[in-house]
Amino acid sequence: MDIYLPIAGQSVNALLMIMLGGAVGVLSGMFGVGGGFLTTPLLIFYGIPPSIAVASSTTQIAGASVSGFLTHWRRGAVDVKMGLVMIAGGTVGSLAGSLVFRLLQKSGQVDLMISLLYVLLLGSIGALMLRDAMVAQGWLAAPDAARPPARHKRWIASLPLRWRFTTSGLYVSPVAPGVIGLVTGMLTVLLGVGGGFILIPAMIYLLGMSSRFVVGTSLLMVLATSAVSVMIHSVTTHSVDIVLAALLLVGGVIGAQYGTILATRLKPDKLRLALAVMILLVAGRMALGLAWRPGEIYSIEYL
Known part of the structure; x- marks a missing residue:
């Protein structure tokens, strides 16, 4: 069943969009990521159009994060104080990212920059995740295996x-999570990503947060930042296609419930390996799209 998208100016298969939102919702519940790093490229x-894909997928991220966050909240696995500090940084980052997005729109380079940033970001994150997953599986030797891991980085300490974050047992400066939130907010506006795939490693490896609180706190941050980004895109760029966002949202909310269930039943190492491979495949496809010469170099669009 095809349905017309008024902002994108084209028709899409409604069932396919709902299924796409559902798949991304499952990832949100399983890993604590918004899933926009896959929604937007797909x-x-x-x-x-990339600008509409970015703005509309951000709306779906907000909806899918609500479902996953509430599940972790009921389990008492959310550090609200840490989340609020990151949300404050994320709000500032979202405003800064909107200014950059508008400048790129005016220069006519926003589509190119979105694709290029995705290739660089997904390629680097996917490679690091794949390496960690292979170490966890025993396929690669762990570096400095004899040295016990530090609670958090020395420069952060x-x-x-x-401040003392009682829930997660941390005693760190709010500057560190604030900066992490700021970077995440900028990426949310520029790329339509929830930022969870950056938040999760940052909270574990930089802040030293326990894995029990990481996913729920990440979803709280993703929820707030994506909601702010949706408002910014709606007011400034006018790129949010509400019909597309609604289709993605229906699937995302349902998928997040199943994702939280799967997260408790499947092995984390296997999940991390599968996610890393998926990210690298998407990055490779986007890189091919940038380098491959199209059959028609010029195209004319009637508005």
């Missing part, structure tokens, strides 16, 4: 004005 592959 929409672009389908033929949705040296930051001033340290």
Whole structure:
């Protein structure tokens, strides 16, 4: 069943969009990621203009994160204080990212920059995740295996004005999670990603947060930042296609419930390996799209 998208100016298969949202919702519940790093590229592959894919997928991320966050909240696995600090940084980052997005729109280079940033970001994150997954599986030797891992990075421990985050048992400066939130907010506006695939490693490896609280706290941050980004895109860029967002949202909310269930039943190492391979495949496809010469170099679009 095809349905017309008023902002994108084209028709899409409604069932396929709902299934796409559902698949991304499953990832949200399993890994604590918004899933936009897969939603946006897949929409672009389908033929949705990159700027509209970014803005519309952000709406779906917000909806899918609500479902997953509430599940972790009921389990008491959310550090609200840490989440609020990152949300404050994410709000500032979202405003800064909107200015950059508008400048790229005016220069006519927004589509190119979105694709290029996705290739660089997904390629690097996917490679690091694949390496960690292979070490966990025993396929690669762990570096410095004899040295016990530090609670958090030394330079983070040296930051001033340290706060005590009672829920997660951390005593660190709010500057560190604030900066992490700021970077995530910028990426949410520019690329339509929830930022969970950056938040999760940052909270584990930089802040030293327990894995019990990482996913739920990440979803709280993703929810707030994506909601702010949706408002910014709606007011400034006018790129949010509400019909497309609604289709993705229906699937995303349902998928997130199944994702939280699967997260408790499947082995984390296997899940991490599968996610890393998926990210690298998407990055490779986007890189091919940038380098491959199209059959028609010029195209004319009637508005």
